[in-house]
Amino acid sequence: xxxxxxxxxxxxxxxxxxxxxxxxxxxxxxxxxxxNLAIPIAxxxxxxxxxxxxxxxxxSIGTFVGFVGCVTATWLxxxxxxxxxxxxxxxxxxxxxxxxxxxxxxxxxVVTLGMSFVWQGLAILVLPKPGGKAPDWLLSILSFKPPxxxxxxxAALIIAAIVHFGLMRTSYGVILRGSGGNAAALRRAGWSLxxxxxxxxxxxxxxxxxxGMALIGITTSADANIGNGYTLLxxxxxxxxxxxxxxxxxxxxxxxxxxxxLALAASPLLTFMHIPPDWQVAANGAIxxxxxAARVLISRRER
Amino acid sequence: xxxxxxxxxxxxxxxxxxxxVVWLATVAFTGGYGAGGMVTAALSLAVFTVIVGVGQMFVxxxxxxxxxxxxxxxxxxxxxxxxxxxxxxxxxxxxxLLAALATGAAIGAINYLLIWALRIPxxxxxxxxxxxxxxxxxxxGRGLQIKPPPGFADFTxxxxxxxxxxxxxxxxxTVGAALALQxxxxxxxxxxxxxxxxxxxxxxxxxxxxxxxxxxxxGALGGIDGALLAGYFRxxxxxxxxxxxxxxxxxxxxxxxxxxxxxANVPGVWGAxxxxxxLLTMLNTFGVSAGxxxxxxxxxxxxxxxxxxxxxxxx
Numbered sequence: 241x242x243x244x245x246x247x248x249x250x251x252x253x254x255x256x257x258x259x260x261x262x263x264x265x266x267x268x269x270x271x272x273x274x275x276n277l278a279i280p281i282a283x284x285x286x287x288x289x290x291x292x293x294x295x296x297x298x299x300s301i302g303t304f305v306g307f308v309g310c311v312t313a314t315w316l317x318x319x320x321x322x323x324x325x326x327x328x329x330x331x332x333x334x335x336x337x338x339x340x341x342x343x344x345x346x347x348x349x350v351v352t353l354g355m356s357f358v359w360q361g362l363a364i365l366v367l368p369k370p371g372g373k374a375p376d377w378l379l380s381i382l383s384f385k386p387p388x389x390x391x392x393x394x395a396a397l398i399i400a401a402i403v404h405f406g407l408m409r410t411s412y413g414v415i416l417r418g419s420g421g422n423a424a425a426l427r428r429a430g431w432s433l434x435x436x437x438x439x440x441x442x443x444x445x446x447x448x449x450x451x452g453m454a455l456i457g458i459t460t461s462a463d464a465n466i467g468n469g470y471t472l473l474x475x476x477x478x479x480x481x482x483x484x485x486x487x488x489x490x491x492x493x494x495x496x497x498x499x500x501x502l503a504l505a506a507s508p509l510l511t512f513m514h515i516p517p518d519w520q521v522a523a524n525g526a527i528x529x530x531x532x533a534a535r536v537l538i539s540r541r542e543r
Numbered sequence: 544x545x546x547x548x549x550x551x552x553x554x555x556x557x558x559x560x561x562x563x564v565v566w567l568a569t570v571a572f573t574g575g576y577g578a579g580g581m582v583t584a585a586l587s588l589a590v591f592t593v594i595v596g597v598g599q600m601f602v603x604x605x606x607x608x609x610x611x612x613x614x615x616x617x618x619x620x621x622x623x624x625x626x627x628x629x630x631x632x633x634x635x636x637x638x639x640l641l642a643a644l645a646t647g648a649a650i651g652a653i654n655y656l657l658i659w660a661l662r663i664p665x666x667x668x669x670x671x672x673x674x675x676x677x678x679x680x681x682x683x684g685r686g687l688q689i690k691p692p693p694g695f696a697d698f699t700x701x702x703x704x705x706x707x708x709x710x711x712x713x714x715x716x717t718v719g720a721a722l723a724l725q726x727x728x729x730x731x732x733x734x735x736x737x738x739x740x741x742x743x744x745x746x747x748x749x750x751x752x753x754x755x756x757x758x759x760x761x762g763a764l765g766g767i768d769g770a771l772l773a774g775y776f777r778x779x780x781x782x783x784x785x786x787x788x789x790x791x792x793x794x795x796x797x798x799x800x801x802x803x804x805x806x807a808n809v810p811g812v813w814g815a816x817x818x819x820x821x822l823l824t825m826l827n828t829f830g831v832s833a834g835x836x837x838x839x840x841x842x843x844x845x846x847x848x849x850x851x852x853x854x855x856x857x858x
Contacts, residue, residue, distance in 0.1 A: 344849055347802035349610075353789055354844030361837025368834070472612075472670055479667050485608050518682045525674025532663045532671075 246538060247481045247497040250531045254504045261512040268390055275392035275503055279382070280305070280455035282396050282499040284470045285477035286403055287447035289495045292478050293407070294440040295420045295486050296341065296348035300356035301448055301474055304330070305467030307363040308452025313372025313462035316453075320375070327449050334445025335438045342437040356471070363464035370463035374456045382457035396496050403492035416440060420488025476528060477502050501531070554799030558814030561797075561847055562821050569825040579705055581824055586710040587700075587775070589816035593713055594768045595787050596794040596812040597720050598761035602665075603795050605757055606737045606804035609665050613654055613673035614765045614791055618784025620680040621646045621769030626689050626779040633694035640770050647766015648759050650676060655758035659751065680781050691774045699774035709771065714813075721809035733757060737804030790819060797847055818847075 258274070259266045265274060284305055291298045308327065316323030337355065341348050384391050407413040418426050419436035427433055451470070456462050479485075480501055481494030505527045510520050566585075570578045595614055602611045621643040629639035650672065657668040691699075701708045724730035732753045735743040744750045768787070773779035796802055797818065798811025822843060826836040 340849065346848055347796060349792065349802055350796040350848050351845055353793060354841045354848065356789070357837045357841030357844065359841075361834045361839075361841065364834035364837065365832075476667060476670065479664065485664055485666075518685075519678045521681075522675040522678030525671040525678075528667070528671040528674070529657065529661065532661050532667065536661050536663075 244482065244491075244494075246535050247491070247494040247501070249538075250480060250534070251497050251501045251504075253531070253534075254501055254509055254527075258504065258509055258512060261509075265512065268388070271390040271393060272385075275390065275396075275500065276458060277455070278392040278500055278503040279395050279399075280451045280458065281470070281473060281477065281503050282399055282496045283447050283451035283454055284467075284474040285481070285495045285499040286399060286492060287444045287451060288474035289403075289478045289481075289483060289490045289492065290407075290416075290440045290443040290447070291348065292475075292483055292485060293417050293420050293488050293490045294437060295423075295488070296437075296440075297475070297485070298352045298444055299349060299471055300352040300359055301444070302467045302469060302471030303356045303359040303363065304445075304448045305452040305455060305470045306462075306464055307359040307366070307467075308449050309456045309459075309462040309466050310363045310367040310372065310464055312378070312453050312456040313374055314367055316378075317373060317375040331442055331445035331449060334448070335442040338437040338439075338441025339434060341441075342434050360464065360468075367462055367464055370461065372456075372462045374460050374462075378453060378457040379460065382454065396500060400493045400496040403496075407490075407492055412439075417488040417490070420486070420490075473502055474499075480528070480531060553810075555808050555811030555814055557847070557850070558798050558811050558818050562814055562818040565818060565821045565825050569821065569828050572825075572828055581821070583702065583705045583707065585817050585820045585824065587707045588820045589813070590707065590709050590713045591768055591772055591775070592787065592790045592794055592816040592819065593717065593812055594764050594771070595761075595791040596798070596816060597717060597809065598764035599791040600795045600798075600800050600807050600809070600812060601720075601724075601733055601757045602761045603792075603800060603802060604733050604737045604804050604807040605754060606740055607802075609804065610792065611651075611654065611669050611758065611761050611765075612666060612788060613650060613669040613676060614761075615784035615786075615788045616673040616676035616680065617647055617650045617762055617765035618769035618772065618787055619779075619781050620650070620676050620683070621766035622773035622779035622783050623680055623684040623689070623769075623781075624766075625770035626691060626773050627683075629692050629695060631690055631692050633692045636692060636695045636698075639695075640767065643766045643770035644763050645766070647769070648763040650765070651759040651762020652755070654762065655755045658758070659755075677781070684779070684781055689773070689779045691777060691779075695774045696777050699771055709775075717809050717813060724807055724809060729753065729756065734805055734807065737801075737806070739805075793844060794819060797844065 255266070264270060284301055288298055288301055308330065311323055311326050315326060337351060340346065341351055386394050407416065415426065415431055416436055416439060419433055419440070423433055426436070452467065455466065459466065477498040478490065478495050479498070481491055481496070481498030483490040483495060506524060509527075510523050513523070515523050566581065569581060595618070599611055599614065602609050624646045625639045625643035628642040629635045654665070654669050654672050657663065657672060658665050661668065699709055724733070732743070732748045735746065735748050736750055736753060740750060765784075769779070769784060772783050776783065794812050794815035797815035798813075799808040800806065800811065822840060823836075826839055831839070
């Protein structure tokens with residue numbers, strides 16, 4: 241029971257630390273600023289969660305988000321039709337990768353490692369130097385200011401609710417998670433493992449596309465390296481959110497909470513703690529270790 | 544013919560075939576010009592990938608989820624430590640190498656400590672550790688004497704009859720690693736743990752000790768690699784190890800080691816290391832742009848792994 245609450249507790253811990261260090265940050269305006277990049281991080285984490293649900297790992301999601309960002313800031317604005325076709329095509333590539341990995345029984349780590357070069361190269365070809373501009377409709381969506389609840393929090397709630405319903409509450413969601421939990425049993429029951437793999441990878445592609453678009457909607461312009469950090473961030477988010485690498489044990493709500501925790505711990509908390517820039521990366525690692533250590537302590541007590 | 548057939552059944556042969564094909568393609572393009580120099584350059588550069596590749600191979604062989612993501616940060620810090628200890632003087636070369644080795648080994652030991660104490664997946668443990676190591680490196684490397692002593696720089700660039708001496712030494716090292724893997728209790732234990740950790744434990748393998756040793760060994764190899772890189776490129780910097788995260792994993796898998804663990808392959812690491820370096824040389828010779836080069840590198844890695852195919856799942 242307590243274990244399920246851990247992602248929420250980690251987030252609360254970081255929030256309490258921020259509130260203690262700088263009470264003014266806990267406000268509508270403060271959250272809008274602090275959670276600036278939370279939406280793309282949450283979407284990338286959800287994308288990673290789908291492949292992890294099928295016992296795979298996507299090491300290319302970061303460069304993929306960067307590639308989508310470059311397409312969004314160029315073609316999607318100048319020639320929307322081509323932009324849409326390219327983005328849909330890239331989701332199809334993800335689906336094909338899922339099929340390839342299943343049919344040839346390939347290690348997803350290596351295939352996606354190779355793909356990370358491909359996406360990075362394509363991003364450089366689309367946008368050789370930083371620039372481009374986000375489409376106006378995207379900018380207006382992401383600068384939406386709802387009453388009372390800051391937009392990043394509202395968006396995170398919506399994302400978590402939709403994915404939770406789809407993956408945890410529908411019957412095909414159970415099949416998808418089952419493909420990671422007990423593939424042999426699913427096959428004997430007559431389900432196509434090829435299809436579950438394709439669906440999981442296509443969902444990763446879809447959420448990767450959403451993440452890249454959201455990122456460009458916030459930063460307004462793109463750069464071929466803009467998403468590179470998202471690979472490790474998304475894996476860390478899934479694990480912080482209570483997911484496990486094998487067994488189809490993932491939690492969409494936990495993943496979104498994990499992403500929010502990382503987004504907050506990454507910079508606002510460190511700025512308030514007056515940590516010099518040299519040591520900010522280290523503090524990131526330390527926070528990750530502390531949260532995981534807390535998780536071990538709580539799980540051990542439960543047993 | 545049977546000998547050819549047994550050779551073709553070896554999982555590592557394909558990485559050498561790949562390296563040969565890429566080399567021939569490049570030589571055909573240049574009309575035979577620079578064919579020997581290309582091999583020399585490939586050997587010199589492949590050495591660095593092979594050293595960390597062997598460390599990564601032992602870690603990956605421990606079983607699913609085992610991987611060391613802290614190698615780039617480790618290489619960066621160790622290169623700075625080595626250069627600082629050597630301080631530009633030839634008499635301190637050995638001490639500097641030992642310091643780099645110790646730094647790397649300590650990082651590996653800390654990695655395993657995190658995995659063991661926090662019971663977190665190695666990916667997350669080594670990732671968190673690498674964040675911290677990076678910061679230590681940035682803060683430590685500031686205003687540092689980063690040039691290697693002339694003797695050390697010459698040693699890492701030393702060639703005899705067009706063959707880099709460092710490459711010869713690395714061949715000796717990899718032969719040792721192969722023997723350790725196949726003939727020594729340590730190597731057999733690593734393989735046993737990778738095949739089935741519970742069965743290995745029941746059979747009396749010291750699982751914890753072997754895993755600790757393996758992470759420490761991988762860290763130590765990263766450390767020595769950092770020192771050698773700083774010598775070869777005549778200077779240490781924070782980013783010196785960046786490309787070795789992907790490269791170390793790629794050579795292990797292209798070389799025929801199973802990502803699921805329990806099945807390792809040392810010669811394949813050499814083949815794959817040469818393949819990757821020659822591939823880069825080929826694309827540079829063809830004069831393609833950075834973007835095209837990345838796309839082709841990625842597609843070729845995916846193509847090679849698809850052609851080689853995965854093995855049938857045992858469990």
